[in-house]
Structure formats: structure tokens, C-alpha cells
Amino acid sequence: MRIGYYAHHHGSGHCRQADKLAALLPNDARAQLTVFTSLDIDSYRFTAIDEQQIIRLNAEDERPDDILAGRAGEYWQPASLHYSPVGNGDIQERSHQILDTIFHCKIDLMIIDVSVEVAMLCRAASIPYLYVRLPGIRDDAPHFGAFVGALALLAPYPKALESAQTSEWVCDKTLYLDFIYSQQAESYTYESFIDILEKLSVGGEISAPKSTSLPSIEAQLIDKSEATIPIVTVIKGYGGHKAIDEKLPELRSLLPNALIVSLGPIDDDKRCYVDISAEVDDVTPFICHSDYLMMACGLNAVAQAYNYDTPLIVVPDDRPHNEQAVMAEALVAQNKALNWQQFKTLMSVNDGQSESIAQTIHYRSKQHPTTSVDSIEKNNSEENNFEEDSGEETNAVTPTAGQVFMHSITDYPTTKLWFENWLLLRLNLTPESTIKY
Template sequence: MRIGYYAHHHGSGHCRQADKLAALLPNDARAQLTVFTSLDINSYRFTAIDEQQIVRLNAEDEHPDDILAGRAGEYWQPASLHYSPVGNGDIQKRSHQILDTIFQRKIDLMIIDVSVEVAMLCRAASIPYLYVRLPGIRDDAPHLGAFTGALALLAPYPKALEFTHTSEWVCDKSLYLDFISSQKAESYTYESFIDILAKLSVGGEISAPKSTNLPSIETQLTDKSGATIPIITVIKGYGGHKAIDEKLPELRSLLPDALIVSLGPIDDDKRCYVDISTEVDDVTPFICHSNYLMMACGLNAVAQAYHYDTPLIVVLMTGHIMNKPSWLKR
């Protein structure tokens, strides 16, 4: 069976989810997988599939000369869509890219990672699809329409974390996949983690000196059970990091002597509140050996942190369809 996977453009998490799924497929099925995304190669590099299996779509941003805006308001905006500019050339081109690729590559089934609009495009074109359903409150008309039009729903999290008010028919239509983990991560000792921090403090982006200075306290951190300086790792993705950055001044004020590590994007004016700001390929040692983690409840981050007992400080991301209260059960 030839499968297509549409990965939503918001952040790199949807591409990462597609990559993890691809890694689980048998070789012959993986070779026939096509991923559709508007992220460029610098925003996310796939590891489980080749570049020729990726269709780089036109962006779907609004233009000043669009006939109607993406959210045109009552009586102009179809209730089945979240976002639908009229007269937008890029969206016309990306729609053609999707449908033409499905036809040319004889794709049998699409997996739609949260895009209501692409789901409706497939349903209108008589293309069968599975819809990836993220946790939280998603009972608005566009989401319910996408759920209804799908052959089945994929829930990449444990059923135990399902939101209590989710409709019974949605649960019945969902296949719960538990958390989809990346390939087995390398095992890191606490000493190797401290060595990583020491190297980052020399070669990475390090903020102006504060009360903590890693080289001078490295000897105090070699034994986690006797460490006197807590290590707090703040993990952020490109899907939205500003809400977490806004908490950094308060975090530094509450814990002036802590070693605060920021992984992922960070606003320039917030760098002074952390000791190390960098990006890494593998967050496993930070999740495993930090004293505390601070992050939003993104699906990929939770899937990885779920298997460790490191205390987690959750920064809730507000929004009418983006609430994730069920994660707080953890």
C-alpha cells in the first residue's frame, strides 16, 4: 500500500511525528511513503526517508491581494474550515501539488496530521484518509467535520490520557497508538551529561555571567545525589516558544543559583536569564538527568519525557482548540 502523510507546517513536531512513524514501517512500505510539508530542509531534516520522498509544498500564507481573507467572518467563512483565503495563488498551487502527487504516485491512503483543510480537500476528491487526532478539546465544527470524513482517527497517545469530555463516537473511531517513540536513544550517564554541559558552556551560546559558572561548579555536579546546584532544562520547539520565554525572568528570580539550560529557539532579550542556550540533536540526557524540566505539552516532548521520572513544570499554551489538560494527569 502506498501511503501519503501530510505534516502540518506549525513547528517541526508534525514532521518529526511522520519521521517516527516511517521508522516503524517495514522497508518496502517505508520506501513507498510520501510526506507532504511546507517546511524547508533547514527547518527539519528527515532521518527515516529520502529527500525524493518529500514533497515541499508552497506556503499557505495570506496575501494582500487575496479576494477574501483566510478568516473572513460570518457568512463568508465556511463552517467546515478554519482557514480559507480566496484567490490565493500559493494555496491553489499547493492544492494542485497534493492532488497531482497523489494521482501520479498512485497513493492509496492519506494520513492527515491535523489539517482540516487538507482533510476536506481529500474527501472532496474522493481520496481515503486517516486523521491524526491530537489531545485536548477539539469539538469545533471544522475538527468534527474532519473526524467525520475520515475512515478512522489515529491518536498517538495512550487512551488513559483521553480528555474526559471527548464524544463517545470520536473515541470509538480512534485507534490509540500509545506514544510513538523515536529509535532507542543512546544511554547517558550523569557524568557524561555533565561533560556535555561543560562543552556547551565553552563552545555553545552562553549568556552573560550570573551567579552560576559551569566550569567552576563542575566538581559539585559530578554526583547527582550530592549536587548542591539544581539543573533546570527548558525545552522549546519552533511551534511556539514565546510563552515559555516569558516565564524565564520569573524562573530566574525564584531560583537565582540554578543552572538553567535553554534548548531550542529563544528570544534575544531572554538569553540573559539562562546560563546556556543551544540546540541539540538529542535531548535524552537533559530529560534523564536534569533536576527539573520546563516545557509546553507538545506531543513529541511528552512522548519522550513520559518514560523518565524527572519532575516536569508545564507551561500551558492557551487557545480555544489547543488546551491539553489531560497531560496534567501525568
């Protein structure tokens, strides 16, 4: 089947999610994927698919010549839409771009991440779609309409992190893909991590050190077991970082002797509270080897950190539908992270000792185990070892939920066959009737 993917323009996360899903396809099937987005090429460059597979859409901002504003109020705003200017030439053009491309490229199925308006456009044009369901409280009429109109909903996170406030029928119509990983993370030693910090201290933006100097840090951090200066990495994305930047002064106060590294954007007036401010292509060594990890709750960031042992402090950014707040609550409830207040309390109890805090988190996590990629891989490894002990050789690796989903859409020639023979078998809901011949 030929797949279209609509990626919202806010931040780079939606395009990155499309890129990660594309990477799960067999190489010869990636050419069958078309991405629609109004995000410009400088904001995100795809790696799994070619630029000619990207349809750069017109923006959907309001214009002075609009007849009605995007949110025109009662009696003028359709209950099924969040935003719908009338007489907007850009939206007319982008709607034409979407429908024309779907028709000429013979796209069989759309994945919408995320837009209620694009979902309704597809349903009105009789185009089947799957709707990506992000965390948060999305129980308003426009979202419910988009959910109802979809063949199914896709959740790019584990079911264990589902909000208790989500309607049962929404969960029943959802495929949980778990967190989606673009590639096998490179393995970094602690020594290589220190080398990276050294290079950043030369090439990155360095604030005036508080009570530390980088040469002495290098000397003291040769062996992590003997390190005396805690390393705190603060990871932020471009979708919003106000909430986490506001915590930097207090973080510095809590850990006056720590090496604080800020990755991603940072407000100019907050640079004085960190030792290193930088942009990096791979945050893996920082996630793996820092003493503390502090970040917001965007899906891509959480996915990267979810299965590491580094103590995680979550500071959700303000987003529509409480998207990050709900994810933070779920992570804390599953004992995968601490909120800011819990972190401050533990700092006072343990006098800032990262080892004690890590042990506290890990102990609590063991009391409430959750299914994770690590546990799945561990079980697979044990099964493989059993088979090897039985004299049967196997190199099989159990595919992830995301891989199973993406490969399924290449296994069927039509959306109808896929819907009836693969998708419906995995949902707890069925339509009242399907067309049979």
C-alpha cells in the same frame, strides 16, 4: 498499500511525527510513503525517508489578488472549513500538487496531520484518509466534519491523556497509538552529562553566571548523589516559546543558585536569566539527569519526557483549541507533571530540595498508576522471563501500538481489505453499510 502523509507547516512537529511513523515501517516499505508539506527543507530534514519522497507544497498564505479572504465572515465562509481564500493561485497550485501526486503515485490512503481543508479536498475527491487528532478542544464544525469524513482518527498519545471533554463518538472512532518514539534513546551516564555541560559552557552561549561558575559546578557535580547545585533544564521548540520564556525571571528567583540550561530558542531579553543557552541534537541526557525539567506541552516534547522520573514542570504555550493547556491538565491529572503553581508551592514547602519534590511526585503517581511504555516493557520482560524459566527461549519484543498500526498498512494489498479486516475491528463505531461483492 501506498501511503501519503500531509504534514502541517506550523513548527517542525508534524514533519517529525511523519518521520517517526516512517521509521516504524520495515525498510523495504518506506519507499511506499510520500510526505506532503509546505515546510522548507532547512526547517526540518527527514531521516527515515529520502528527500525525493517529499512533495514541497506551495504556501497557503493570503495574497493581495485574492477575491475573498481566508476568513470572509458569515454568509461567505463555508462552515466546513477553517480557512478558504477564493482566487488564491498558491492554494490552487498546492491542491493540484496533492491530487496529481496521489493519482500518479497511486496513493491508496492519506494520513492528514493536520488540515481540515486537505481532509475535505480528499473526501470530495473520494480519497480515503485517516485524520490525526491532536489534544485540545476541537468540537467546532470544521473539525467535526473532518472527523466524520475520515476512515478513522489517529491519536499519537496514550488514551490515559484523553480529555474528559472529548465526545464519546470521537473516542470510539480513534486509534490510540500512544507516544511514538523514533529510535531507542542512547544511554547516558551522569558523568557523560556533565561532560556535555562542560562542552556547552565552551561552545554554547553563556550568560553572565548569577551565583555559580562553571568550574565550581564541574567540581561539585562529579557525583550526582553529592551534588549541591541543582540543574534545571528548560526545553522549548520553535512552534512557540513565549509562555515558558516569561517564567524564566521567576524561575531564577525561585532557584537563585541553580544552573539553568535553556535548550532551543530563547528571547534575547531573557538570556540573562539562564546560565547556558544552546541547541542540541539529543535532549535525552538533560531529561534523564537534570534535577528539574521545565517545558511546554508539544506532543514530541511530552513523548520524550513522559517515562522518565525527572520532576516535570509544564508551562503550556498558547495554541489554538487549547492544545497544550489540555495536555498539561491531563499530565497533571495523571500525576505525571506539576503545573507552575504546584511547583512554586512545593518549592516553598520543601525549600527547593529536588529530592523531596521528586519523592512527592512519585508518591502521588503511585496512587494513580497509568499504563506507560515502561510498564508494558516491564510486563513483557516478566512474561519473557516466565517463558525462559519454563524452558522456552524467546527473543520476541511486543511491538508498540504505533508499530502495529504501521505494519498493518503493509500487510494488506488494498485499503478496502485493510479497512474491513483490520481497522473496523479496532473501532467502537461501524458505518451503516459497506460495499460487499
